[in-house]
Amino acid sequence: MGTSRFPLFQRNFVLQARSTTHHWEGTGPLSLKTFRNGRAYYKTKLGHYAVEREGYLLLNEGEQYAIAIESETEVDSFCVFFKNGFAEEIHRAVHLGIEKSLDDPFSETTHPLQFYTKSYRNSHLITPLIESFKHSLPVLGSENLWVDEQYQNLIQALLNVHQKMAQEINTVPGTRPATREELFRRLTVAYEYLHAYYSQNVSLEEVSKIACLSKNHLIRNFRHFFKRTPHQFILEKRILEAQRLLAQTESSVTEISLSVGFDNVSSFNKVFKQRTGLSPRMFRKK
Template identity: 30%
Template sequence: MIYTQFPDLQWLRQQAEEGFSSQKAWGGHTLPVAGWPTVILNVKATNICRDNIRGPLSVFTNVSGKSRVTCGGKQVTVQGDYFFISNHDQRYTLEIDKDTPAETLNIHFGAYFAEQVFSTLKLHPEKIIDECFFTAPHHRIELYNKLYRRDNVFNRLATELKNNQGGKLYEEEKLYDLLIHLLRQNHEVDVIAHRIPVLKNSTKQEILKRLLIATDYIHSYYHQDITLEELAGVACLSKFHFLRLFKIAFQKTPHQFISEVKVQQAKTFLKRTGMEVSAIAKALGFDNTSSFSRMFYHQTGLYPSQYR
C-alpha cells in the first residue's frame, strides 16, 4: 500500500500498540492477517512530528528535503543520499521542520512479509515445503540502526516502488529484492564488527554501536570542521581509544573516512546538479576551490571538472 498522506497519529499509535490485531488498515480496508502491514509513505510534508511510534522493520529516506529520525537511543538527520533503518518493535520519532519541506519515501515492511522472507533464508530448501504457508514462522533479523548511503541498487528499487505500475505482485518482488539488499549491506557492518579486538560479544557490539554513532555524525556534519574530540565525545570514548578502535574497525582514519564521504557527496553534486565547482567546494566545507580539487583528484584520479 502506498499512502500520500500520513495516517492519523492517534489511530496509528493505538493500532501499533495492539499489533494491528483488528486487521484494519488506514481507510478501513481489511488486512489479510493481523500484524503490521506493509506500507510505503510517499508524503510531501512540513512541520511534522510523529513521535514514539512502535513500528515494524522500516526504512526512512526522502525523495527530496530532509527529516530527522530518533530511534535506538540516538537521533539522525536523513538527508541527500542516505537512509536509516529501525527494527521490528522499536519505537521511532519522525520529524520534518516547518521551514524545510520534504517528500518522504518511508518503507515499513509488514511483520508477516519480513518474517516470511527471513524464514526462506534460514530454512534448508528441503524443509521449506514442510512450512505451513499460512503460519508466520517468527524469523526476525536485527539490522543495525545507522545511516546507510544509498547506492544504485537502492535508488533503483526505491524508484520502482514509488512508481509502481505493476500492482501487488510487482511490489512484493521489489520489496523482497530490497530486503535482500539491506541484508547484504548489514553484513558489511558485521564484517566491521568482527575486526574489533574484543572477545566478549556484548562489549564488541557496544563499541560498534558507539563507532556507528560517530559515523552517523560524520554523515550529518561532513561539511563542518569536525575534530577528533567531537567524534570521541559523541562516541563516549577517550580520544585516542576512539582513534585506535576506529582505525581497526574501518581500516582508515576518521580524516580519511570524512574525505571519502565528501568525495561521494561531491560526485552526487557533479552528476545531478549544475552547481559550479566553487559552490560545491563551499557546500562541502572547503575554504577554497583548489584544496577541494586536490582532495578530489587524490581520491579519484580526476579533477572535478574532468569527472563531470
C-alpha cells in the same frame, strides 16, 4: 510536533510524500527510509542520522524515533514499511530450507529480527529494487501480486546486506562476538553523528563522548573499520557535497564553502583542489 504510536501493522505499505517541513515522533514497524532533493534527520535512542539521496536508513520494529525535515525546497520521501513478522517469515523460509518449510510453511517465529540500525550507502543489492518499486508503483500499484513481490524482494535483499554486515563486524578488533558487536555499535554512532553534522565544527571530544569511546580508541578503530579517520571522513563528505552544489546550484563559491562547513573560502579552495585536482570555479565550468 505530533507524537503517536503505530498500531500492530497487519500489512506492508509505502508512504510517499513531498514536503518542505515535517516533524513526527513515535514507534513503527520495520521500515526503510529514502529521501531525494534534500535531507531528513532522525533521532533514536542509539543516535543521530541524516538520510539523503546517497543512501537509506533502516529502523527496526518497535524502535522509538523522531524525524525532522526543514528545507527551503521540497524533499521527496519514499518509505517502505513491513508488517510485523514479515522479515522473520522470509528469514525462516531461507534458513530452514525447502523440506522443513514444506512440512510447516505457516509457522511463526516469536522473536523479531534485529537489523543494524544505521544509514546504509546505496548498493547494487538494494538501490535498484527501491528505484524500480518507486517508479513502477504508479502503474502497477493496483496489482497485488506484483506489489507483494516487491516487498519479498526487498526483505530478501536486506537480509543479504545484514549477513554481509555481520561478516564485516567480525573484522572489528575484539576477542568475543559481543565485544565486536558493541564496538561496532559505538563506531556506528560516531559515524552517523559525523555524517549528520559534517558541516559543523565538531570536536573529537564531542564525538568520543557521544560514542562512549576514548579519543584514542575512536580514532584507531574508526580508521580500521571505515578506512579513514573521523576528520578525513568529514572532509570527504564536505567536498562531495560541495561538488554537488557546484554542479546543481548557482550559489557562489563563498556561499557553498560556508554551507559545507569551511570557515573561509581560501581554506575551501585549497582543500577542494587538493582532493579533486581542480579549483571550485574550474570544476563548475567543466
